[in-house]
Amino acid sequence: MDTKSLLIDTATTLFQQKGYKNVGLNEILKACNVTKGALYHHFPNGKEELLITCLHGLNEDITTDIEAIFSRHLSTEDAILSMIDKLIGNFEKNGTIIGYTFSSIVSEMATMSEPVRIACSALYENMQAIYHEKLMTEGYSNESASAIAMLLTTSIEGAIMLCITQKSATPLKTIATLLPSILKVNK
Amino acid sequence: MDTKSLLIDTATTLFQQKGYKNVGLNEILKACNVTKGALYHHFPNGKEELLITCLHGLNEDITTDIEAIFSRHLSTEDAILSMIDKLIGNFEKNGTIIGYTFSSIVSEMATMSEPVRIACSALYENMQAIYHEKLMTEGYSNESASAIAMLLTTSIEGAIMLCITQKSATPLKTIATLLPSILKVNK
DNA sequence: CCTAACATACCAACGGGTCTGTTTTGTAGT
């Protein structure tokens, strides 16, 4: 892999695991055996530019992945449950959730850096758009689909936070049992 | 106010606004005109001890506040909606949400410091306990009450994160329209 | 041979934390 991609991959993982401020440039560099010169060659604006690049990549990956799941399942319910299953598997395997959220970065940086906030915001919008579209094909009204898409996003994101905080997959498992009923009622 | 309380109050606000790593000791000290000597007199273990003290205080305040709201309303639905209203007001007034969440600290520190993670976890448990108790008095089954309490916690916490990220109160407003239906269906 | 892609030494600023010294306060004895 080329140096730039290697840098992005390594930084993405570290940022997701530990947040932004908790990861130093030297740590990233050491983790992938790249020197500072190479980093500043590819990212002249330094750490924040690297972060934003990571967020964009992550955004694409997550969006693609969710889209794939949603195309594999007929109903929103099946797709969401499958997605949550994957999150749970991810969590139980790694002890943390990487690849589906950057909540740590959101809450750490949203108020500190406008470019970062915008990059984070984009992910949530993408996710909601996918949910929304699927719901529309199932016959939900536009408003209903919007509201449900929002609730799905917030409850999953919140559940991820609780899982991390409580070191348990229970929050995700629990909301998975309730979300179907919301879908049914508001159709 | 005595120096220690002043320190805790100032630090609590700053930590909630900007997270943990984004706030330096000097910033806290300057904000309340206290010197480093005084800080390390009251908190010999430094910044992290100060943070944990802040979290404990915040935990009590939030719990007390939510309990008050829940005792003022007959149904869980009314109480939750009132609570969300307060959050929205809080957000629209200050542009951020302080006093009801420390999501920034959770996601930033939960994986870095076990004592901090435990302190954060306690808040979520308290909130869920309040919801759970109220639901039980309304006649929900124990399992149902637990699940709903969890969903309320996750969706509200997630909505707060989305509000901050999108700089808009819409997420909270939207979930407020859907949560009542969950309460009704799962009774 | 020129430019992109590095490597490495270096830097100033800032971080949390410690040290030593001073003031204030509470208290016991006479």
Add this chain to the structure above:
DNA sequence: ACTACAAAACAGACCCGTTGGTATGTTAGG
């Protein structure tokens, strides 16, 4: 009521590792 004194409550200089960032030098590819 006054003194003595110890302990708590501060004040502020200082320390040193780390931080992100830069400057200059070297290598490799077209």
